[in-house]
Amino acid sequence: MTYRGPKARLMRRFGEAFSYSPKYSRILEKRPYPPGQHGHKQRRPRLGDYGQRLFEKQKLRAIYNISEGQMRRYMKEAMRRPGRTGENLLQLLECRLDNVAYRLGFSPTIWGTRQLVNHGHIRVNGRKVDIPSFLVLPGDVISISEKMKNNPHIQAWVSMRPSALIPSYLSADRENLSGVLTRMPSREEIPVNVNESFIVEFYAK
Structure with a gap:
């Protein structure tokens, strides 16, 4: 099951704002301690070997908002492929x-772009795809549906995303809301910001 609780609480747990929305960065600046009644009185605990690996795995799941079952399937596929598993x-x-879609700026959070996909507002090579886990391949064109191209929120999110924050493996077309x-x-x-080697070691046990 994916996380459905307060997003700021999740980010405070891991001590990092993994979102392009500035509000989460402000919350972490104001409350740079774990959530909970006594969070502000506690230091982040020192973790043992197992705890460190579990922490990194849980953090990666939170960043991409995936379930444990999905994580295990991705690990199996990663191990099957040539190269470094992590x-x-x-x-x-x-x-x-x-x-x-999130990296292209269609929403400031991964949860927002997942909703866009689920509701059928994302196109891959001109065709509607409503499966968030759909694997995008090199050369695929990702775009907003014609119905949503005039949505002021999406237009604002795309225009406000600095070009420096769009990864170099993506080519973004802001005018046409595509990439x-x-x-x-x-x-x-x-x-x-994760240690993928720890995650591989966690599942190798």
């Missing part, structure tokens, strides 16, 4: 349709 895992997650995955991202290009 990088393969991040590439698979980064190329999910909801995440690519292209030009190639598979390398680890250095994936803007996710």
Whole structure:
């Protein structure tokens, strides 16, 4: 099951605002401690080997908003592919349709773009795709449906996203509210602050 609770609480738990919405950064600046009644009185606990690996795994799940079952399936696919398992895992997650739409600025949060996908407002090569986990391939064109192109919220979100925050493996067309995955991202290009080696080790046990 994916997380459905308060988003700010989730980010405070991991000590990082993994969203382009400035409100979460402001909340973390104001409350840079874990959530809960006594959170402001506590230091973040030192974690053992297992705790560190569990923390990184849970953080990655939160960033991409995926369930444990989905995470295990992605791990199996990452292990099956040639190359480094950790990088393969991040590439698979980064190329999910909801995440690519998020990186292009169609919504300031991964939860927002997932809703756009679920409601049928995202197109892949001109065709409606309403599956958030759909794997975008190099050359695929991701766009907003004609019905939603005049939506003022989407137009504002796209226009406000600085070009520097759009990963280099994506080619964005702000005027037409679309973008292209030009190639598979390398680890250095994936803007996710996790230790993927710990995650691979967690599932290897």
